[in-house]
Amino acid sequence: MDDLTLSSYLERSKERILGSLVDWLRIPSISAHPEHAGDVETSAEFCAGLLRASGLKNVDVLAAPGSGAPAVYGEWLDAGHAAPTVLVYGHHDVQPVDPLEEWSSPPFEPALKGDGLLARGASDDKGQVMMQIEATRGVLTERGQLPVNVKFLIEGEEEVGSPHLEELLERERERLRTDLVVVSDTTMVAADIPSTELSMRGLVTFDVMLRTAKSDLHSGLWGGTVPNAALIAARLAASLHDDDGRVTLPGFYERVRELTDEEARSLAAVPFDETEFCRQAGVVQLVGEAGRSPYERIGTRPTAEVVGLHSGYGGPGMKTIVPATANLKVALRLVPDQSPDEIESSFRTWLSDQLPKYVEANVGSHRGVAPLLTPADHPAVRILSEAIELAWDKKPLFTRGGGSGPEEALNRVLGAPVIFLGVGLPEDNYHAPNEKLDLNQFSKGILAAGELLLGLASLKPS
């Protein structure tokens, strides 16, 4: 690792980098709490200062549309038109900190424990943004220039679901124009098993209101003769999957892309401890789609979860009624190349096929995001993979993310592929007490991000 482009820069600058990360982490930029709005703004200004100090130009705190929290922008475009442009995405807001009593040190007083830096936001995501900023600063320091144009977009509302990101991307589309998006906001399999994510799942949700009568009816006077809304909802929920755990919506799997051999091998190489997985989830055993491993089911297969099922009387004691209404909420996670539009109409068809004529149904749907995938053989993934290998001395595995995030909007609105250089670890306690950043991962991340910037010079600008 001694001979990487940023090795000596990192050695010389370690203390300064850690010092300014600690200062940033002291700012409680909790986007979910209105009383911290001022802190989110302070954090944005701090981030802008970091970008300026790194040699980035036209640094700007971007007010979010409406009442949103500010994002930060900066650019270095001296590589010119013939060179590719790379946009680095991360976020400077953090999760709330409760329960406070479970923290071993105060969340906004960063503390060193062994190789870990404990603080809210340490790895999600200020540490990883700092890693990218320092890689840019390092290459500029060591080489005097970058072989690619670089833009930074550091959001201030990621932890509350990026409510204004898409609008912001539309508004700033010209300024944000790029050939590639590099996201640093994810985790690796383990410190000694480097990996990179290739995808995020899409999300569509449904809220189904059922009515079978004007009002609840006396079960003694009417029971046995009138339809029961609770029973209808339960049947619907139960028929969402077949006995093999497969979703029964018509055509649901039609567009699901099968894994390439390389990806399948890579995914199979990710160690999986089923007992530990069950223990962490607090479950007795795993269920799900037959013939697919748990990792396949989480990242590469679509799922349908009943997230809520409510009907009838749930209070203390008993109430002898036939319920007239029921509510069923379903969340579908989608994978490439499923289309949220097609899946929505498939759900509506399925529902009307399932429902008896005497049930009145009102279906609300929320179109979340479409699935996102950058294939393992994409040139940018190859370059990323080599950069990670240089820093970790091991080829990274390819994994698939089960969640759904703002990356899809970046991909769609900016029209650029997304790659993931994330150095968090599963034990970093994201969104939980005692969040930490592993400083070895952080250092390797800076080295890899530096190699990535250099390697991306070979990417063809669009």
Ligand SMILES: [Zn+2]
């Ligand atoms: Zn994050």
